[in-house]
Amino acid sequence: MSTPRTPDAPGRYIPVAVRRYVLARDGYTCHYCGVPATDLDHIMPWGQGGSHDPHNLVTCCTRCNSVAGDRVFGELSEKEEYMVRRLGEMGAWDDSVGD
Numbered sequence: 215m216s217t218p219r220t221p222d223a224p225g226r227y228i229p230v231a232v233r234r235y236v237l238a239r240d241g242y243t244c245h246y247c248g249v250p251a252t253d254l255d256h257i258m259p260w261g262q263g264g265s266h267d268p269h270n271l272v273t274c275c276t277r278c279n280s281v282a283g284d285r286v287f288g289e290l291s292e293k294e295e296y297m298v299r300r301l302g303e304m305g306a307w308d309d310s311v312g313d
């Protein structure tokens with residue numbers, strides 16, 4: 215196990231070029247629920263030693279990002295399974311909620 219990084223450690227920000235690449239690759243659509251999104255999600259959390267490599271990143275909406283939190287998954291398929299289950303339990307995303 216690598217030592218967890220502190221939240222303000224140098225290098226925590228995803229380089230702009232990588233961010234643009236991943237958003238374009240994923241079509242600006244959340245990998246987990248399919249809504250338009252501009253956030254990125256680390257499959258292996260950065261704080262747990264995950265890199266900013268595009269292979270470790272997917273486009274993710276704010277909601278899915280908060281559902282995933284800092285849970286650690288061995289691979290993307292594991293995380294996808296978890297996310298689909300959690301999102302199912304939470305019910306369909308309703309844009310009309312809140313005013």
Ligand SMILES: [Zn+2]
Binds near residue numbers: 278
């Ligand atoms: Zn989502």
